[in-house]
Amino acid sequence: MSCNESRAWTFAARGLPSAVLSLTTRPIPTLPPPLPLPGDVPKPEEWLLIKVAFAGLNPGAIFQMMLVPPMVRSANCIPDMDFSGTVVDVWAPDESGSGTQARQFKKGDKVVCMLPASHTLRTGTGALAEHVRVPARYVVHKPEGSSFADAAGIMLPALTARQMVVESGAKEGDRVLVNAASGGIGTMVVQMVRNMVGKSGYVVGICSGTNVEMVKGIGADQVIDYTQHENLPQHLKTLFSDNPFDAIIDTLGHQSLYVASPSYLVPGGIYSSAGIKPPDFGVPNFLRAVVQMKLNEWWPVSPWLFGVGRKWMGVSMMNPTLEDRERVVGMLGRGEIRLIRDSVWDFENVKRAYETLGGLHARGKILVRVDLAVGDDEC
Ligand SMILES: NC(=O)c1ccc[n+]([C@@H]2O[C@H](COP(=O)([O-])OP(=O)(O)OC[C@H]3O[C@@H](n4cnc5c(N)ncnc54)[C@H](OP(=O)(O)O)[C@@H]3O)[C@@H](O)[C@H]2O)c1
The missing domain is CATH 3.90.180.10 (Medium-chain alcohol dehydrogenases, catalytic domain)
Structure with a gap:
């Protein structure tokens, strides 16, 4: 060369x-x-x-x-x-x-x-x-004190996470559920939600057993190992129907969690999702996922009109601004989020x-x- x-x-x-x-x-x-x-x-x-x-x-x-x-x-x-x-x-x-x-x-x-x-x-x-x-x-x-490696991994997941957290409407004192809390976006969401809801809020993460301690370490109060529950929506209903979440942030996109969400998300609470998870990366399943996303977005929310009863908001990270980029890189520089x-x-x-x-x-x-x-x- x-x-x-x-x-x-x-x-x-x-x-x-x-x-x-x-x-x-x-x-x-x-x-x-x-x-x-x-x-x-x-x-x-x-x-x-x-x-x-x-x-x-x-x-x-x-x-x-x-x-x-x-x-x-x-x-x-x-x-x-x-x-x-x-x-x-x-x-x-x-x-x-x-x-x-x-x-x-x-x-x-x-x-x-x-x-x-x-x-x-x-x-x-x-x-x-x-x-x-x-x-x-x-x-x-x-940022001067951030490594090239951490800086390289931060932007897309943190931009996506921030948009999801903002759109979920989470605020100080809220109870928030985060699905796929251990992934690239999930680890950003958990940290941002923790900062948003403060000490009086309550953050619950969902991930596999090997990542439970890591997710607690970045701010979750409670972590559910999804591999231990054949019917996760039913388990969430058992645990949280008496004390439902104010917002749910799903960084992977599990339709079953959304459909069952009236059992554990307050009326008027937002279900903010990174999309719908297709079973593989192939074209037919991707197209099915896009159709499901559009149905979730456009179908009336009201159960009287066969809606789920809770609002689904899909995130699209197509065009973040320079200010958006500066904001999340600033969070890394100030130590508000870590990679x-x-x-x-x-x-x-x-x-x-x-x-x-x-x-x-x-x-x-x-x-x-x-x-x-x-x-x-x-x-
Ligand atoms: N809408 C947008 O603009 C946008 C932008 C960026 C990304 N995305 C999409 O968002 C998704 C996540 O992206 P990412 O970068 O965070 O992916 P990632 O880093 O690969 O993380 C995926 C996570 O999913 C978890 N997971 C797998 N199966 C699970 C299950 N059954 N229940 C709960 N958690 C499960 C894994 O945790 P365990 O190992 O603990 O199971 C893993 O940590 C991707 O589909 C991506 O395409 C959308």
């Missing part, structure tokens, strides 16, 4: 990561960005070239590889959205529209980035590359990292060390 080249994982066909990903060598992207500019950033503005340190993997990337047909995306795509790294070049238009006057960032800045799907799919840009060229609007400064690491994989082992993620039992975040020279806890 020459010094003008770097490596990236790419996919062209649809399928599981193990089948479609290849490790490729390509010229290092350059600035200014090529014309025409992509539709999400149509006018000249600040762009950065970043040497990636770590990337955080998200189940959404597996859905993208499995589901998005090549004709509606770039022919060759680099997967995933979250990464951290160091700025190695900056470009911004000057008043004449052609110059290189930088505004927010300079070479050497340590940064964290979350790319929206609207940018990754159209341009083929993604997190799993040694060098990434991105619009600065998707980038924030990494739970499932595992750290070297760049060569991305396929195995995705296999682990695809099992849907990640304990916090699965991270990839893209730059082998950057240590696990290096800031």
